[in-house]
Amino acid sequence: MSTISEQDYVFNPTWVKETERLRTNEAIWDPGTFERMDRLGVAAGWRCLEVGAGSGSVACWLADRTGPTGRVLVTDLETRRLVERQETGWSLADLPQVEVRRHDVRTEEFPAETFDLIHARMLVQHLPDRADVVARMVRALRPGGLLFLEDTDSSTLFRSSHSEDFLQDIRAAGYGLMRQSGHDPRGGHVDLQLLLAAGLETTAEGRAVMVRGGSDQARHYMLWLEFMRSRITTAGLVDDARIELALEEMADPANHWLSQVMISTVGRKPVPEGDSAR
Numbered sequence: 001m002s003t004i005s006e007q008d009y010v011f012n013p014t015w016v017k018e019t020e021r022l023r024t025n026e027a028i029w030d031p032g033t034f035e036r037m038d039r040l041g042v043a044a045g046w047r048c049l050e051v052g053a054g055s056g057s058v059a060c061w062l063a064d065r066t067g068p069t070g071r072v073l074v075t076d077l078e079t080r081r082l083v084e085r086q087e088t089g090w091s092l093a094d095l096p097q098v099e100v101r102r103h104d105v106r107t108e109e110f111p112a113e114t115f116d117l118i119h120a121r122m123l124v125q126h127l128p129d130r131a132d133v134v135a136r137m138v139r140a141l142r143p144g145g146l147l148f149l150e151d152t153d154s155s156t157l158f159r160s161s162h163s164e165d166f167l168q169d170i171r172a173a174g175y176g177l178m179r180q181s182g183h184d185p186r187g188g189h190v191d192l193q194l195l196l197a198a199g200l201e202t203t204a205e206g207r208a209v210m211v212r213g214g215s216d217q218a219r220h221y222m223l224w225l226e227f228m229r230s231r232i233t234t235a236g237l238v239d240d241a242r243i244e245l246a247l248e249e250m251a252d253p254a255n256h257w258l259s260q261v262m263i264s265t266v267g268r269k270p271v272p273e274g275d276s277a278r
Ligand SMILES: C[S@@+](CC[C@H](N)C(=O)[O-])C[C@H]1O[C@@H](n2cnc3c(N)ncnc32)[C@H](O)[C@@H]1O
Pocket: 009, 013, 022, 025, 026, 051, 052, 053, 054, 055, 056, 075, 076, 077, 078, 103, 104, 105, 106, 120, 121, 122, 123
């Protein structure tokens, strides 16, 4: 199995706390994603592709919504979390309408002109070859199919009534290093431009979440900082004592802060003249 280099993807899929980091991320973003998928009309029988599925909550929602007559292809570089039976006693891969596939979206094709819906959240913003990845997803859409990308603008992260500079040194250090590993802090804006350039009929909107210290959502940011900690201190950006204090601030229910803005971009692939689409 290939490994992912730091230049390609900033997080380590085999880190001991990566499953918890992914699940707490789902706790922040899933409600808004499901609401938007509902509005898009995802329904029984749809053929869907979930790319970079992580811990699989969106893929589960799609499998449930599309039902036994649907088809959901679920991909990631690391599929262990998607196929292992977890605390529920069943795994996504047990569902007949689901196929879990190890797949590298940077280099491997999908079946052409197949899917009614392709979704990827917090994936494209990490990949240096974004335009190629989006072109590959567009090829996999059937005419009239929807490409739904969700990536962030990180400029709002940790904005708080607490103080003007609440955790801003931590944000600047962590996101500065992520940028060196290929992450784009304005990834959601880039998605919009890429879908327009691909000739899709495109709309976009943003959402942010208020996070309370000590919550599951706050835990996600604590795990992000734990993961980035040694890189931040080795680079001399922030010292250990400051990181300890930041972790305490994130654990304190008296603190509230704003998440990144999640930009949801939806593009419809044109239907050639004379053809009919769903
Ligand atoms: C930040 S996580 C987001 C997970 C999930 N989409 C979510 O929002 O809950 C990014 C995911 O993309 C996967 N990934 C990274 N590079 C990839 C690639 N080149 N091809 C497929 N998946 C990739 C990672 O393994 C990870 O599961």
